[in-house]
Amino acid sequence: MELLIVVLIVAALVVAVRAGLDAPVARRVLPVLLAAFAARLAAHVMLKGGALFDYGGDNVLYDLWAQEIADQWKRDGISYVTVNGAGRLYGAALHCNLLALLRYICDGPVPLASAALMALLACLLCVVMYRFARMLGADDRGAFWLLVVVAFMPGFLLHTSDSYKDGVNALLVVASLAVGVSLTRRCTLGKLLTLVPLLWALWNIRPYMAFMCVLPLALGISGLRQVVSLRSLVVLTALAMVVLFRFDFVMQSEPIEAMRDQLEYAQSPDVQRSNAGVSGWRNGSGVGFEDDGSPWGALGAKLVYTLLSPFPWTPGSLALQLGKIDTCLWYLLLCFGLAGGRRLWRRDRRTLLILLLFLVPSALAYATTMANIGLIARQRIPLVMVTSLLCALAWSRTPSESQDTPEGGAESPPEPERTAAVRS
Template identity: 55%
Template sequence: MEYLVVVAAVVVLVFLVHANLERGVARRALPVLLAAFAVRMAVHVLVMRSGVIEYGGDNLGYEIRAMQIVEYWKSNGFQFVTSEDISTLSFVAVPCQVFAIIVYLCGGPAPLACTAVVALLACALCIVMYKFARLVGADDRASFLLLVVTAFMPAFLLHTSDTYKDGFNAFLVVTSIGLGTSIARRFDMRRLLMLVPLLWALWYVRPYMVFMCAVPLILGLMGLKKVFSLRGLFVSTVLLVSALLVFGGVYESTPVEVIQQQLEMGQAENVRSANGDGGSGVVFEDGGNPWSTLDAKLLYTVLSPFPWTQGGQMLQLGKIDVLIWYFLLYHAVRGARRLWCHDRVALLVLLSFVIPGTIVYATTMANMGLIFRQRIPIVMVTSVFAAVAWTKNPGDREQPVAEVVSRV
């Protein structure tokens, strides 16, 4: 049954490519994405589960939680299980629920099948990145290059080659920001409604990311220079707040309290100390204040691991990813300058996610290996700027990413 799930994932991938990309683009993108899917499955078998490297642990924890959900279903019937039902599901209910469905279908542990779903999500995100870049003014050549770079970015590839939640988080965040950018350019109630299930799912993956995605959307709507912008802002705010109040019921606290608790937990001195254990740990002389020495923390958050850094095997592999990131970051600055001249609303939406997100992550900075993984959504959104810089024909835009979401 596991192999049938893998085959089904490939079939869905082929459908997504042809349904969301023009014929010529689909013809070029399909081999790339099939290769990206195959590489992830190979890395899963030959690297992640072979013992070649010692990395991870939370991926195995998600599989255990998925098995617990299946047992809960057998006793209480099929339903969406939250932390009120199984306490260990806090902040990871959606990924574990997806894995539980696969485990249930396969009749037992199914890491290969679960990874196939994660790999499919990663490839779907590559399509979203292409559409996102086209939306903000990148031409076909630049957008396709971004698709290829995204598909094989080492950090993203590694964390979508097993049962991690990073692929879920990246897909939901980038798609939400893409839809928000589209709405900021032209208000569309259908796209706004599509944001509700995306943000709902994101709430059960990383709750604080819901707020980080909601802010760019609201700011983008405020930047609209149309008569109905205030109406759009009001409607979107009501919907987003309602979604948080309704779907935030998984936790005993209010949504704002949940975010505050997450932030305080990540900034706690004992947590940062624990995260700093190992070869890639970093200690800052901040006197226990997470907001102190913020300049040094930002430097590490954005640019580490540095080429000269000593550390373990995974840290050395991370240097390949960070060199690609340096390249993207350089071109992202050029792309941001171009957007400043041609599309300040899109620039506002993207920066209102990238800058606050980077600062918040900097206050929890304690481990270069961990931040290398956490900043994946920030790297993705920033990379859209790079595609704008690579563009030879600015203004050759394509319509929004909403079609991808509706078919995933």
């Protein structure tokens, strides 16, 4: 039964690629994504049980919780198990319910099918990245190279070859931002209805990331037309962080309280020591900061570690050393992202603001929880993905006149024949 599910998941990937992309693009993309899918299953088989190095963490807990949900369904019938209903499924209810569904269907553990499901979602993210890059103004060449890089990025491949939730989180984040940017170009009821389940799913995967998406989406949909300077970004970000994390009397709604509780839990000294000690120092990836016990202390150093670690000179385990390959690629993506950001700044400042209003607050929020290099490298995957979108612009040839439309222009570039006619 497990192998049948894997076959069905592969078929779903083929259908999704052909439905989500034009036929000529789908023919080029499908072999790439099938290879990426197979690479994830191979990594799962090789790394399961620590065959090459010590590999494990949240995925083990998610598997255990999924089994508990499946057992509950056998007793009481199938129903969505919420965070409150499960008690300890804090911030991962949807993810564990998905894994539990596979276990319930197969009446037992299904590690390969679970890995296949995560691989499918990772490949769907690649499709979304391609479409998002094209919407931003990248040409087919730049968007295709972005898809290839994301599909085989070592860290992303590793953490979408098992039941980690990071691939699901990244997919929901990028898809939400893509729909939000699309709404600024052309607002339709269908897009608004699509955004609601995406944010709901993100809330049930990682609640505070839903709020990180709501801020740029709200500003984008509200009709903000231009950015006077980067000072506006800094001021808006600072005000948003203060409102969300400092003044309890401003917003006392249950969702915001739940988000703040989760963030404060991740910032708590006990959790910080646990992340740095139990899973960190033993493998050489734990980090301590002189912050006087405040999550906002030593914020500059924490931000550097959040965005740039592991550094080339960092000692540690074999897994950490292999992680440096991914980090070197991340450094290159940052450089290309800056170049692509400059190009987008000249053409569509509103869209660039939307992306930055996700990147900057998210980086600051993650920095306040920084305690382990390996953990933060996994958590920053959404930041890497959103930054990589700008790389596609840098990898594109000189954009056509139709792509250089002002803010609020067409969502996708016109056909080449039409562009040629305009130029002539």
